[in-house]
Amino acid sequence: MSVIVLTEHAQGSFKKKSLEAVQYGAKIAAMMGTSVTAVAAGNVSNDELQTLGAYGAQKVLHVADARLDNFSSRAFTKVVLAAAAQEGAKVIVCLHDTTGKAVAPRVAARLQAGMVAGAVGLPDLSSGFTVKKNVFSGKAFAFVNITSDVKVITLMPNSSAVVKGEGSASVEALSVSFDDQDFAVQVQQVSKATGSVPLSEAELVVSGGRGLKGPENWHILEDLATSLGAATACSRPVADSHWRPHNEHVGQTGGTIRPNLYIAAGISGAIQHLAGVNGSKTIVVINKDPEAPFFKAADYGVLGDVFEVLPRLTEAVKKFKANN
Amino acid sequence: MKILVCLCPVPDTTTKIAFGDNNTTFNSQGVTFIINPYDEWYSVVRALELKEAGTATAVHLITVGKADAEPVIRKALALGGDEAIRIDTDSNDPYVVAAQIAQYASAENYDLVLCGKESIDYNNGTVGGMLAELLDMNYLGFVSDIKVDGNNVTVLREIDGGDETDSCVLPLVISCQKGVAEARIPNMRGIMAARTKPLKVVAPAAISSVSNIVSFEMPPAKTGVRMIAADNMDELVSLLHNEAKVI
Ligand SMILES: Cc1cc2nc3c(=O)[nH]c(=O)nc-3n(C[C@H](O)[C@H](O)[C@H](O)COP(=O)(O)OP(=O)(O)OC[C@H]3O[C@@H](n4cnc5c(N)ncnc54)[C@H](O)[C@@H]3O)c2cc1C
Numbered sequence: 001m002s003v004i005v006l007t008e009h010a011q012g013s014f015k016k017k018s019l020e021a022v023q024y025g026a027k028i029a030a031m032m033g034t035s036v037t038a039v040a041a042g043n044v045s046n047d048e049l050q051t052l053g054a055y056g057a058q059k060v061l062h063v064a065d066a067r068l069d070n071f072s073s074r075a076f077t078k079v080v081l082a083a084a085a086q087e088g089a090k091v092i093v094c095l096h097d098t099t100g101k102a103v104a105p106r107v108a109a110r111l112q113a114g115m116v117a118g119a120v121g122l123p124d125l126s127s128g129f130t131v132k133k134n135v136f137s138g139k140a141f142a143f144v145n146i147t148s149d150v151k152v153i154t155l156m157p158n159s160s161a162v163v164k165g166e167g168s169a170s171v172e173a174l175s176v177s178f179d180d181q182d183f184a185v186q187v188q189q190v191s192k193a194t195g196s197v198p199l200s201e202a203e204l205v206v207s208g209g210r211g212l213k214g215p216e217n218w219h220i221l222e223d224l225a226t227s228l229g230a231a232t233a234c235s236r237p238v239a240d241s242h243w244r245p246h247n248e249h250v251g252q253t254g255g256t257i258r259p260n261l262y263i264a265a266g267i268s269g270a271i272q273h274l275a276g277v278n279g280s281k282t283i284v285v286i287n288k289d290p291e292a293p294f295f296k297a298a299d300y301g302v303l304g305d306v307f308e309v310l311p312r313l314t315e316a317v318k319k320f321k322a323n324n
Numbered sequence: 325m326k327i328l329v330c331l332c333p334v335p336d337t338t339t340k341i342a343f344g345d346n347n348t349t350f351n352s353q354g355v356t357f358i359i360n361p362y363d364e365w366y367s368v369v370r371a372l373e374l375k376e377a378g379t380a381t382a383v384h385l386i387t388v389g390k391a392d393a394e395p396v397i398r399k400a401l402a403l404g405g406d407e408a409i410r411i412d413t414d415s416n417d418p419y420v421v422a423a424q425i426a427q428y429a430s431a432e433n434y435d436l437v438l439c440g441k442e443s444i445d446y447n448n449g450t451v452g453g454m455l456a457e458l459l460d461m462n463y464l465g466f467v468s469d470i471k472v473d474g475n476n477v478t479v480l481r482e483i484d485g486g487d488e489t490d491s492c493v494l495p496l497v498i499s500c501q502k503g504v505a506e507a508r509i510p511n512m513r514g515i516m517a518a519r520t521k522p523l524k525v526v527a528p529a530a531i532s533s534v535s536n537i538v539s540f541e542m543p544p545a546k547t548g549v550r551m552i553a554a555d556n557m558d559e560l561v562s563l564l565h566n567e568a569k570v571i
Pocket of ligand 1: 208209210211212234235237238249250251252253254265266267268269270271272273287288289292304305306337361
């Protein structure tokens with residue numbers, strides 16, 4: 001019996017959300033009186049693998065096959081299934097991101113296991129195995145009870161703060177037998193925005209709507225994002241008009257995010273937009289219309305013109321950073 | 325090439341979500357149901373485009389639901405598609421939904437199965453991946469462009485902080501999001517034609533659920549907005565640091 005967690009890394013360094021997932025798995029393991037084993041695939045150094053111990057992993061199973069540096073849902077599913085079989089896993093945790101959302105359903109279907117997609121909290125074991133998740137794109141939560149013996153969870157990033165502890169994990173090689181079909185997906189080209197924080201993981205997000213009037217004005221929003229170290233997002237019409245890339249679109253038909261701080265500039269706060277962002281811890285709304293519905297969902301509001309307020313806020317942030 | 329498109333009826337996006345029976349059921353009274361936007365705008369339309377281009381020979385639409393799901397399927401048929409299948413059962417358990425579809429699809433030899441990246445009600449996004457495993461197919465998730473060349477499919481797929489171009493041979497399951505196609509509105513001819521298109525009702529296979537929704541909860545209401553003067557951004561920064569503790 002154990003809990004296993006599928007981790008993700010970028011060029012050999014674990015992503016913050018994976019540390020969160022390991023910590024989450026460790027907490028579940030503690031509740032169940034068992035241990036957590038992390039699973040890593042592809043090229044990662046032994047030193048890096050051991051660091052997972054500081055987040056609660058007793059053991060790391062490493063499948064070093066270099067073909068796993070490219071993602072394949074079939075191959076990663078085999079990795080998780082092999083680890084689960086070896087460890088006698090009762091709970092399998094992946095991230096609720098493009099990797100986890102492609103692997104966890106396959107694993108669940110193979111094991112005929114119940115699955116909770118997008119968990120935002122720890123399971124409640126008092127009567128069954130009940131996990132809280134977002135539904136209706138963040139307009140509500142559901143408590144889902146998994147009734148199968150094995151449970152599969154994808155964890156929404158930023159559901160809890162990552163706290164580094166002590167300890168180093170033991171690393172074991174895991175061998176998995178693959179077939180050609182497992183690597184039938186050929187990766188032709190990868191394009192990544194370098195240096196920026198991925199939106200789903202960002203703790204601070206600055207987002208713009210139609211109130212910014214056009215893509216040529218986005219630099220004032222980017223200046224604020226840079227001063228804060230925040231990621232940028234946008235409303236749907238902004239992405240639809242190609243002012244910003246589609247992956248920045250948040251809301252009911254875009255991404256759902258839960259940053260600590262969401263600053264909305266020139267966004268009206270339509271119900272479909274709120275759905276994707278109302279899990280944010282703190283919401284700041286900047287709008288020139290006192291009737292903008294977003295103010296009702298905000299913690300802090302600034303009534304004013306974004307073209308004046310944003311540069312002022314950027315200056316204030318810079319001043320604060322210089323003094324702290 | 326034979327395409328199966330998975331459809332899910334969901335509450336209209338403007339729905340004010342409410343729960344009944346002591347927060348254990350979704351209150352659907354007065355709620356308008358629509359086709360899940362990812363299915364309607366992207367999967368269905370891309371399948372139709374492939375048929376119009378002569379690449380696909382047949383486009384089938386499938387949903388798992390009771391009779392009340394039929395108006396939504398007819399609406400999809402009005403956009404196009406050769407036939408629709410409704411598996412006559414209702415479930416909130418994504419495994420049950422995927423296994424029901426897989427059960428039907430395995431006998432039909434589809435080359436391409438399309439679904440939306442998630443349904444906007446329960447936001448699971450799991451049916452595509454589960455179907456791929458149950459049908460022993462490769463799976464490309466969160467796709468924003470699909471090109472088909474003979475037996476070979478090339479997609480643009482979202483990854484962490486960017487995207488990736490992948491290619492793979494059929495059969496495949498693909499989950500679609502923005503970019504895959506431009507939404508269409510059914511025309512009068514389509515609406516008329518949809519009335520007489522075959523809508524097969526299939527008895528469900530015996531599949532037991534492995535999860536169930538116990539209850540719902542609304543997010544805590546905001547206690548009220550605190551307004552900050554537009555010329556006092558130092559105060560906002562100080563509140564974000566000292567009060568909200570987010571910077
Ligand atoms: C099925 C469906 C799904 C949808 N999904 C999404 C979704 O996922 N995400 C999403 O965002 N939307 C979605 N929408 C669209 C949504 O209904 C709204 O139309 C959209 O969010 C509005 O974007 P906006 O706030 O940027 O623009 P607008 O509504 O035009 O608002 C612009 C705001 O900027 C303010 N403003 C203008 N100029 C200034 C200025 N100089 N300074 C300060 N403020 C200014 C205005 O007062 C206004 O409040 C969906 C709609 C449908 C029907």
